Amino acid sequence: MDNQILRGCGSSKYVSCEDAMDVRRGPWTDEEDSMLKNYVTVHGDGRWNSVARCAGLNRTGKSCRLRWLNYLRPNVKRGNITLQEQLLILELHSRWGNRWSKIAQYLPGRTDNEIKNYWRTRVQKQAKQLKCDVNSKQFRDAMRYVWMPRLMERIRAAAESHSGPPTSAYNTDQFPNNHTGVNPSQAQASGSDHPVDQPHIMPGISGASSDSSDAQVSSISDLTEYNDLSGGGNYLDNSQNGSGLCKQAVMDIQGFEHSNGWFGGGDTLDSLWNDESTVWFLQQQLCDEA
DNA sequence: AATATACCCAACCGCTGAAGT
């Protein structure tokens, strides 16, 4: 394909097919950014083909839209994905799978592209290193019963070190617009899946104001499989009350972590992976299935 | 210091569904 050949052949590339003559591709220049930003600031976004034309950009509407949404749009956050955001990504992905734009609606300032990149580069990489499929039951259970509780513990510890102890990693303080006082999973499980309700559940978790997340979320129809995911925001409790999956394993892992001073690590998710307890947990999962 | 490898992320592509004609 022409486009694939053209990609990667230089910093400024042009498509040769007749319906896209002289359309620029590749990295954006400062001048292009400025042109697009100025145009959208004055005229608003939407109608991206006409934006591209009227702004005087030799770009496709698609390209302009992507550049605006992922880079130029106000309040876009890049890098330094917080513990809360990491937890949220794991939680929401466990429910919705690769529906990145939907997940992104719950992380104000984050783009679907960034979340997708995060998942692919960090989470999938770990699954690969653990030699299991990212969609496998083993890996999902490891996330639910090992990594997510750890993340919550860290969040709690961090909060306690800065102020008073939170009641839960999913306390209502973190969801200022959540007037129901329940966490997202509870809302889902109890049938509160009206599209209009969705964006109000927890837009403030990362501390940023909501912007494009005003977009409505389609109704949930695929949640039943994961309805037991959170019980009051405590994954460990859930593991003990729910499926009964590897209860002892989870408790043993806790013991392992505390006896090894595990909870003092860095701030990134990376340090949660690939430790002995995780490998052991996965091995137990495989044994149980055998 | 030079080279190889791994990682990150911006940008592209094809597909799908909604909206417009």
Next chain:
DNA sequence: CACTTCAGCGGTTGGGTATAT
């Protein structure tokens, strides 16, 4: 109702950079 256009989504790629050898 059929067709066309367009916006949005998820998957993929490749260049730049960091790290290891």
